[in-house]
Amino acid sequence: MSVQELNLEQARQKMATKQEELGKVFEQALVTGGDGRKQYDFNKVTILGADVKGSIAVAEKVNQMNAELNELGEHVQRLDAAEKAAAEHAARNAPQRGFRLPGGKGDGRGERKEMKSLGDMLAESKGYQDYAKAGAPGGISLTLQELLPSDMLAMGAAFETMGSKTLMATSAGYAPESVRLPNYVEAATRPIQLLDIIPMFPTAQAAIKYMEETTRTHAAAELAEGGAYAESAFAFTERTGTIAKIGDSLPVTDEQLEDVAMMNGYINSRLTFGVRQRLDRQVLIGNGTAPNLRGIANVVGIQTQARGTDPVPDAFFKGMTNIRVTGRAIPTHHVMHPTDWQNVRLLRTADGVYIWGSPAEAGPERLWGLPVVQQDAGSAGTGYVGSFQPAWISLFERRGVDVQVGYVGTQFTEGKRTVRADMRANLTVFRPAAFSSVTSL
Secondary structure, eight states, X not given: OXXXXXXXXXXXXXXXXXXXXHHHHHHHHEEEOTTSOEEXXXXXXXXXXXXXXXXXXXXXXXXXXXXXXXXXXXXXXXXXXXXXXXXXXXXXXXXXXOOOOTTSXXXXXXXXXXXXXXXXXXXXXXXXXXXXXXXXXXXXXOOOTTOOHHHHHHHHHTTOOGGGSOOOOTTTSOOOOOOOOSSOOOOOOOOOOSGGGSOEEEOOSSEEEEEEEEEEEOOOOOOOTTOOOOOOEEEXXXXXXXXXXXXXXXXXXXXXXXXXXXXXXXXXXXXHHHHHHHHHHHHHHOBOSTXXXXXXXXXXXXXXXXXXTSOHHHHHHXXXXXXXXXXXXXXXXXXXXXXXXXXXXXXXXXXXXBTTOOTTSOOOOEETTEEEEEOOSSOTTOEEXXXXXXXXXXXXXXXXXXXXXXXXXTHHHHTEEEEEEEEEEEEEESOGGGEEEEEOX
16 A cells, blocks of 8 residues: 555554664664764664665665655645644534524523623633744634624614724833843854864963974984994074964943943953954964964965865875874874865765765764864865874963953043953964865865
8 A cells, every 4th residue: 555545543653663663773773983972884784684784775775764754754744734624624614502682691581791892802712822822823713602793783783883992002002011031142153163272371471482403314324343423413493483462342331331230241251252263263374474473374384285186085184194204293183164074074985875974973073083173264175184282383372361441532531431352372383394284175
């Protein structure tokens, strides 16, 4: 029997059975990797029968079962909607109560009953109350069974129809009170992305001076008895990195600070974040022209690996090799733009299997065993791989973010003040060859 021929109960039962079967497949394929992360190994699946073996065959079967479940789900939704329409149709055709005399009870002999206003009947109806509790989605149709034609005729004869009353609306009546929700929706901004992987150290100096071994020639060799010793050569060069300042400010009135309790904390946190966000950008793409820091991308001496015709993962592996062979360092991290990492994450084999894991899983953000740091401070198309260890790169802070308040110009007499925040730091790349850019991604 095809899916379209199933009734609602049959479709629900079949859907539950299929869901259970698919769950058993995933349960049998679930494994825990060496890093503790859960993943699926479809080679372990045996419950699908002897004819379905291997990751490719199992994956195809899983996709087929998932498609069947989707078809069943859509069929159940359509049948549900049809049954709901039938119930609503029956409710609309429900018989009304018997005719009664105007203003009296159903038998015409009772005492007079004052007719409620349309607004009262609407507010008291269960349908409207359920509609309001649900957040008033879309529109609603209501049937007010207590409003009988005889009542309307009697009220009309007495000149007491609803239309004869003066309309009371919020524009001319009592305006409703709306209380603003607490807190606020933050504007989207680039988060801190690189500072977490760069070693940081405090400094009390106005500049970072260090000695770099620029000549290292080992002449050690075998020699005969009485022979002359070879002579090695070593030399050092002093290097200097200037501490740079990053700052921001905001003018604010006395009333804003006094009347809004959260404003002090808000301004302090926003200015502090903005300064560190700028630092996060500078450590990657700062051009080194005063007063800018010199970021990794513009450090003289870092290596470059062009992608060429290589797949992106191959180009990054070649960059890692350059760091090991030329830079004599151990690579620790990859840095790339989110859209470049997207292209890697979506790589598939010729038969359509995702190399970086099933779309049903988050997947490891690692490339050749190294963590991938996604950043959009720089442009897409160029990534970096490097050895982010204190021996090869360090961020020195002369002063962390400092927030101060003062007066500028005539602000004192105007009831204003300026809040400012700044910090001083320097990024030093001790061994540029321990880093490599990867271009043309």
